[in-house]
Amino acid sequence: MTDPTLYPVTPEWAERAHLDKAGYGAARLAAQQTPEAFWAEAASRLDWITAPTVIKNVSFDRADFRIRWFEDGVLNVAWNCVDRHLPTRPGPYRCRRPAVPTGAGACRRR
DSSP states (O other): OOOOOOOOOOHHHHHHOSSOHHHHHHHHHHHHHOHHHHHHHHHTTSOEEEOOSOOEEEEOOGGGOEEEESTTOEEOHHHHHTGGGGGGSOSOOOOSSOOOOTTTTOBOOO
């Protein structure tokens, strides 16, 4: 980043934030000290088709380099980003294509 300009957070935005400065500090510390537990808790906030049991699988060995997060989990990203929020958001929301049956269209990284 080349622009060092900082923009202050307005009181209105700060009031609506899900995480204040103290909460951010605690989350950052937890992510550093117990990363697997931290990310397992974060993953639990999503709706999984198959919940992950392997949170982090990392090797920096040149012969076996890999960085894999939630590698055995199956997740439907569209459901988590849009669909699961519709029941709590009144309004004329409509899908542009038919709904995907449970399990179909799930994204799996390999």
